[in-house]
Structures are given as structure tokens and as C-alpha cells.
Amino acid sequence: xxxxxxxxxxxxxxxxxxxxxxxxxxxxxxxxxxxxxxxxxxxxxxxxxxxxxxxxxxxxxxxxxxxxxxxxxxxxxxxxxxxxxxxxxxxxxxxxxxxxxxxxxxxxxxxxxxxxxxxxxxxxxxxxxxxxxxxxxxxxxxxxxxxxxxxxxxxxxxxxxxxxxxxxxxxxxxxxxxxxxxxxxxxxxxxxxxxxxxxxxxxxxxxxxxxxxxxxxxxxxxxxxxxxxxxxxxxxxxxxxxxxxxxxxxxxxxxxxxxxxxxxxxxxxxxxxxxxxxxxxxxxxxxxxxxxxxxxxxxxxxxxxxxxxxxxxxxxxxxxxxxxxxxxxxxxxxxxxxxxxxxxxxxxxxxxxxxxxxxxxxxxxxxxxxxxxxxxxxxxxxxxxxxxxxxxxxxxxxxxxxxxxxxxxxxxxxxxxxxxxxxxxxxxxxxxxxxxxxxxxxxxxxxxxxxxxxxxxxxxxxxxxxxxxxxxxxxxxxxxxxxxxxxxxxxxxxxxxxxxxxxxxxxxxxxxxxxxxxxxxxxxxxxxxxxxxxxxxxxxxxxxxxxxxxxxxxxxxxxxxxxxxxxxxxxxxxxxxxxxxxxxxxxxxxxxxxxxxxxxxxxxxxxxxx
Numbered sequence: 001x002x003x004x005x006x007x008x009x010x011x012x013x014x015x016x017x018x019x020x021x022x023x024x025x026x027x028x029x030x031x032x033x034x035x036x037x038x039x040x041x042x043x044x045x046x047x048x049x050x051x052x053x054x055x056x057x058x059x060x061x062x063x064x065x066x067x068x069x070x071x072x073x074x075x076x077x078x079x080x081x082x083x084x085x086x087x088x089x090x091x092x093x094x095x096x097x098x099x100x101x102x103x104x105x106x107x108x109x110x111x112x113x114x115x116x117x118x119x120x121x122x123x124x125x126x127x128x129x130x131x132x133x134x135x136x137x138x139x140x141x142x143x144x145x146x147x148x149x150x151x152x153x154x155x156x157x158x159x160x161x162x163x164x165x166x167x168x169x170x171x172x173x174x175x176x177x178x179x180x181x182x183x184x185x186x187x188x189x190x191x192x193x194x195x196x197x198x199x200x201x202x203x204x205x206x207x208x209x210x211x212x213x214x215x216x217x218x219x220x221x222x223x224x225x226x227x228x229x230x231x232x233x234x235x236x237x238x239x240x241x242x243x244x245x246x247x248x249x250x251x252x253x254x255x256x257x258x259x260x261x262x263x264x265x266x267x268x269x270x271x272x273x274x275x276x277x278x279x280x281x282x283x284x285x286x287x288x289x290x291x292x293x294x295x296x297x298x299x300x301x302x303x304x305x306x307x308x309x310x311x312x313x314x315x316x317x318x319x320x321x322x323x324x325x326x327x328x329x330x331x332x333x334x335x336x337x338x339x340x341x342x343x344x345x346x347x348x349x350x351x352x353x354x355x356x357x358x359x360x361x362x363x364x365x366x367x368x369x370x371x372x373x374x375x376x377x378x379x380x381x382x383x384x385x386x387x388x389x390x391x392x393x394x395x396x397x398x399x400x401x402x403x404x405x406x407x408x409x410x411x412x413x414x415x416x417x418x419x420x421x422x423x424x425x426x427x428x429x430x431x432x433x434x435x436x437x438x439x440x441x442x443x444x445x446x447x448x449x450x451x452x453x454x455x456x457x458x459x460x461x462x463x464x465x466x467x468x469x470x471x472x473x474x475x476x477x478x479x480x481x482x483x484x485x486x487x488x489x490x491x492x493x494x495x496x497x498x499x500x501x502x503x504x505x506x507x508x509x510x511x512x513x514x515x516x517x518x519x520x521x522x523x524x525x526x527x528x529x530x531x532x533x534x535x536x537x538x539x540x541x542x543x544x545x546x547x548x549x550x551x552x553x554x555x556x557x558x559x560x561x562x563x564x565x566x567x568x569x570x571x572x573x574x575x576x577x578x579x580x581x582x583x584x585x586x587x588x589x590x591x592x593x594x595x596x597x598x599x600x601x602x603x604x605x606x607x608x609x610x
Contacts, residue, residue: 044093047086052103056087060095060116069105072130074112085110092116099123106133108153115139122146129156131175136160141184145171152178154198169193169213174201174240176223190214192254197240199223205243205329211252211276212261220266239266243329246289252276258283291326296343298327304335304356308343316348316370325350332356339363346373348393355379362386369396378402381436385422387411392422392431395477399458403434423448430455437461440484446470451478453498460484463507469493474501476521483507492516497524499544506530515539520547529553536560538587543567549575558585558609559594567599574599585609 046055051068064070073085087094091114099106101123109132111117117137126146131153134140138161145152147168154175157165162182167174169191176198179185185204190197192213198221202210212218223238241249251270253261258275261267262285269289274282286302296310306327308314317325325347327334331354339346341363351357353376360374360383368391374380375398383397387409397403405420415431416423422431427447433456441464444451450473456462457480465479469491476498479485486507490497492514499521502508510533511525517537522544525531531551536543538560545568548554554577559565564586567573574582584603586594591608594600 045087045090049086052100054087056090056094060093061098062087062094062096063098063100064103065100067102070099070103070107070110070130072108072110074109074132085112095119097121099126101125104128106130108132109135112136120144122149124148127151129153131155132158134160151175154178155180157182163187165189167191167194172196174198176200176221177203179204187211190218194218196221199238199240200242201240202244203238203240203242205245207241207244207249209250209252210241210270213254213276215254215257215260217257217261217264217267220264222266239269241266241269242326245329245333246270246287247330247333248272250274250282289327289330293326300327300330300333304333305338306330306334306336307338307340309340311342311344313345313368314343314347314350314370317350319349319352335359337361339366341365344368346370348372349375352376362389364388367391369393371395372398375399381405382407385409385412385415385417387413390414394453395457397432398435398454399481400435401458401460402436404436404438406432406434418445433459433462435459440464441487442466444468444471449473451475453477454480457481463487465489467491467494472496474498476500477503480504490514490517495519497521499523500526503527509533511535513537513540518542520544522546523549526550532556534558538562541565543573545571545573546575547573548577549573552576552578554578554582556583556585557603560587560609562587562590562593564590564594564597564600567597571599574602579603580605583607 042058043055044058050071052064052066054064056062073083094114095116096119098121102125103123104125105128108130111134112132113136116139118139120143124146126148128151129149132155135155135158141161141163143162145168147170150170151173152171155177158177158180160182161184163184164187165179166189171194174194174197177200180200180203182204183206186206186208188202189211196219220240246269250272252274255275258273261273269287271287272282272284288299288301290299294315295312296308296314298308300306317323334354335356336359337351337357338361342365343363344365345368346366348370349372351374352372355378357377358379364386365388367388371393372395375395378401380400381402381404383406385408406417406422408415408417408422414425416425421433429450429452430448431452435458438461440461443466446468449470453475454477457477459482462482463484464487465485466489471491472493472495474497478501480500481504483506485505488508494517496519500523503523503526505528508528508531512535515537517540519542520540523546525548526546527550529552532553533556535558543565549572579602584606588608591606594606
């Protein structure tokens with residue numbers, strides 16, 4: 001292919017040869033900058049895509065022209081090699097796309113992840129928008145879909161920045177996940193021509209209104225909830241409007257069609273319906289939301305009670321990943337959680353950060369409570385653990401700022417509780433100190449030898465903590481984010497302090513690491529910005545990465561070890577500590593060793609301990 005840019009009547013031979021060379025070198029374009037003569041922005045790249053040509057201007061405009069289709073890219077069948085779109089390397093530079101009038105189809109993932117794309121102009125011949133064509137274009141807030149389009153492919157606009165969508169009266173089919181996870185999408189208008197809507201097509205948790213012009217309710221395709229399958233045995237039913245708050249999202253339908261929608265599968269789950277153009281016509285019907293999760297069923301009643309029933313385990317979930325629980329879109333409406341008998345496990349992150357939950361009832365068959373299952377349930381004040389529970393995983397009740405007591409059934413063989421604090425049955429491990437306890441100080445009982453992971457995390461009322469001489473280890477995140485903790489005493493039998501154990505304890509001003517501790521794990525005092533003085537015993541042989549990082553107020557470090565602990569160049573152990581101000585005190589005769597040691601030599605003022 002040879003590409004020549006007209007240069008009016010005066011053709012520059014040098015420029016011609018450059019264009020010729022680039023054309024022969026690659027059919028996917030030439031990145032040599034080309035000056036156009038018609039006063040428009042300069043071309044920075046060009047090439048072909050199937051039978052079409054493309055040009056990218058310096059102003060970020062990508063123009064597709066010619067007659068035919070934009071081929072499928074990336075998302076092709078597994079028996080073929082993946083091929084990225086020819087403008088892939090320039091995708092961050094694309095701010096607008098112009099599709100020519102003779103382009104009939106936009107292929108799979110043609111503009112996938114063009115994160116700076118803000119505008120698309122479609123030609124009047126586009127019939128189909130392919131799977132993932134504009135997925136993850138998170139700067140694309142508006143789109144004008146032309147009246148020539150009949151099909152919108154799977155995930156075509158998934159995870160984009162769209163705020164409003166109008167489906168024209170030519171589209172007949174909206175595929176699975178077409179607009180899924182468009183977190184800013186608040187309004188959707190669906191033309192009467194649409195007769196089928198795919199599973200998860202509008203799985204958008206910010207959707208406030210749906211205007212549906214079809215008199216007869218469309219068929220809503222159902223699918224598997226994300227995460228279902230052999231590797232993630234959770235899942236459940238996925239309808240086109242999963243994650244939509246159907247209690248508050250208004251469904252507008254044609255005059256005379258409300259009753260039909262009230263009876264139609266999927267549509268009947270919307271509580272509020274009204275006639276298009278008549279705000280006074282809105283009627284509200286209390287509708288219980290329900291579904292499945294693994295082998296279990298769930299139902300949210302109008303009084304805010306979420307009931308999990310059935311026989312077996314609840315799956316694990318990830319609220320910050322792609323496997324949130326199926327009731328997640330109803331988070332703000334959930335006030336009480338009831339786990340019925342025969343449910344044997346509460347899944348990871350099942351109710352994490354549900355701030356409106358005030359009560360939890362755990363059935364008599366539950367044996368395991370998953371990691372962070374109720375973490376961040378700030379309105380929860382009391383929980384009772386039945387006798388059947390043999391495992392409470394890490395952070396199950398962390399950051400529950402209103403939780404004042406956790407009571408364990410006296411017949412439980414694995415755990416016990418005293419004054420609302422959970423311990424192992426032998427009382428050797430402190431498992432969970434409730435985050436909402438009003439006491440400002442706590443002395444760890446003499447029976448305890450281990451402080452569990454996140455045991456005191458986010459206990460905002462705690463100002464003083466004494467870890468007695470019986471304790472030998474302090475777990476990861478044990479006292480994380482206790483912002484009011486000003487006094488800390490650690491007994492002399494502790495040998496290991498886990499990573500991030502005291503991170504974000506902003507009120508600590510001084511810390512003494514006692515003789516006996518051999519290991520300070522990574523980030524153990526990270527961001528203790530009120531910390532001014534640290535004393536490290538001679539027994540400490542290992543100091544982990546970032547242990548005192550962002551302790552910006554440190555003015556004194558007393559290190560009693562003769563031989564400097566090994567700090568790697570990239571360990572950032574004392575990152576953001578002012579080494580010109582902070583004094584490092586070391587044993588007599590050890591000054592020169594510290595001045596030569598990696599990480600320690602950066603301190604400008606190294607002196608002997610007096």
C-alpha cells in the first residue's frame with residue numbers, strides 16, 4: 001500500500017519518498033508526522049484495517065473511512081492468534097473517533113480501553129456494534145447511537161463512562177453485558193423495536209430510571225452470575241438489571257402497559273412504575289428481591305431483612321473484585337441479616353461494609369464465618385456466635401465501629417467470650433476485640449500468648465493497650481488503624497511483631513521494642529506520623545520493608561544492636577523520615593559500622609548511646 005498526502009500543486013519529493021517508504025514497510029500505518037495542506041490537524045499515524053483506512057490526527061481524532069467493516073480484534077476465537085487493533089499503540093492518544101458513512105460494522109474490541117476517548121461520530125451505515133467495541137472507554141460519557149444500528153454486542157460499552165443511554169428505534173437486540181458496570185449510568189431509554197435484552201446488559205448500580213417504549217415487555221435473558229462455574233462456585237441467576245436498585249429505580253412504560261410489566265418476569269421486580277410522560281402516574285408496590293447464590297437462596301423483604309436459606313455453604317465473594325454477592329446492589333436497603341439453619345458457612349466478604357445492617361442472626365448449622373464477612377458493618381452493635389462455629393476467619397468483624405460485644409455460646413468448643421471479647425477456647429489467642437467498645441484502655445489477660453490477626457484493628461476508642469509478659473507474638477494488622485492509641489506497652493516475651501501490626505496508630509509518640517523481639521515485619525509502624533522516638537532492643541535481628549516508613553515526626557532512634565540490622569537499598573525502612581534531623585543513637589564503638597551500613601548510613605547524625 002502506498003499513501004500519498006496531496007501537497008496542492010507543489011509536491012515535495014522528500015515527503016513523497018517518506019510516505020512511500022512507510023507504506024511499503026507496514027500496512028498498519030506510518031507514525032511519521034505528516035503535514036496536511038487543508039489547514040486541519042497534522043496526521044501522526046495512518047494505515048489500514050481490513051478494507052478500510054484509518055488516520056490519526058495530532059488533535060487525537062481517529063478517522064475510519066472506506067467501504068466495509070472494521071474487523072474483529074483481540075476477542076477472537078481461541079483457535080486463532082489474538083490480533084490487536086492497528087492503532088493499539090496510540091490508543092491513549094485517541095480522544096475522538098469518526099466512523100465513515102460506508103462503514104457497516106464495528107468489530108470486536110475495536111476501541112477497547114481507549115481511556116481518553118470522549119466523542120464518537122457514527123456514519124449512517126453502521127448496522128452492528130461488536131462485542132467490547134467501546135469497553136473500558138471510561139472518559140466516554142455520552143454516545144449518539146445512529147438509527148441504522150440493529151444490534152449492540154456483548155460488553156460493547158461495558159465499564160465505560162456513559163451517564164445516559166438512548167437506544168434508537170432500529171435496535172432489536174441488546175446482547176449480554178452490553179452496558180454492564182457503567183458505574184455512572186443513571187438513565188436508559190429503550191426503543192420499542194428492542195425485543196430481547198441480554199443477561200447483565202444494564203448491570204449498573206447507579207441506574208435511577210429506565211424509559212421503555214415497548215408496550216409488550218421484552219424477553220429478559222437470564223445467565224449465570226459473575227463468578228459462577230467450577231473455579232468460583234458461587235454465582236446465581238443474572239438478569240439484565242442485576243445491581244440495579246429495583247426498589248428505587250423508576251421504570252417508565254407506555255400508557256396501558258403497567259399491568260403487563262407488573263406481571264412480566266424480571267420487570268415485575270421493579271417497585272416503582274409509571275406511564276411515560278406522566279410523573280403523577282407512579283405507583284409503588286413492595287416487591288421482595290430474591291435470587292440464588294450457590295446452592296442457597298436469598299430474599300430481601302420490604303422491612304430490610306435479608307434471609308439466606310437452603311442447605312450448604314455460602315460461596316466466597318470479593319466486593320472489590322468481580323465477584324460481589326448477588327444482593328450487593330441492595331446494600332443500602334439491608335437492615336438485618338438472617339442466616340437460617342442448614343446454612344453451614346458464611347462466605348468471605350458476604351456483608352462487608354454494609355453500614356446499615358443493625359442486627360445479624362446466625363443459624364445453628366454455621367461452622368465457619370469467612371474472612372471479612374461482616375467487616376465494616378458500622379451499625380452492628382451486638383453479635384452472638386452459636387455453638388457450632390469452629391472457625392472465625394481473619395477480619396470477620398473488623399472495623400465494626402458500633403460493635404460493643406460479641407457473645408459466644410458457652411457450649412462452643414472452639415471459642416469463648418469474656419466481656420464481649422472473643423478468645424480461643426483455651427483463652428491463649430485473643431481473636432477479636434469489638435471495635436465499638438467504649439473502654440479507653442485494655443490489659444491483655446495473662447492467659448493470652450498470641451494476639452490474632454486484626455484483633456484490635458480500627459478500635460477508635462482505645463487510647464492505652466498493655467500486652468503483658470505472657471504474649472509471645474502479635475499478629476499481622478493486630479492494632480492497625482487505632483488512631484487514638486497513645487500508650488503502648490509490649491511485654492518482654494514477645495519475639496515477633498507481624499506486618500502492619502501498628503500501622504496508622506497516629507497518636508503513638510514513643511515506642512520501645514523490648515528485649516526478646518527478634519523480628520519486626522514489614523510496615524509494622526507505617527504512617528505512625530505522631531511517633532517521635534523509637535527504642536529498638538539488641539535482640540531485633542530483622543527489620544522488614546517500610547517498618548518505619550512515613551513516620552515523618554521521628555527525631556530519635558535508639559538502636560541497641562552492635563551490628564547494624566541489614567536493610568536493603570529498596571527496603572524504604574525509614575522512608576519519609578528526615579534523616580538530617582532524626583538522631584540515630586547506637587552502642588559504643590558501633591558508630592562507624594552504622595555509617596557504612598546500607599539504610600543506616602543515610603542518617604547524618606549518628607551518635608553513641610550515653
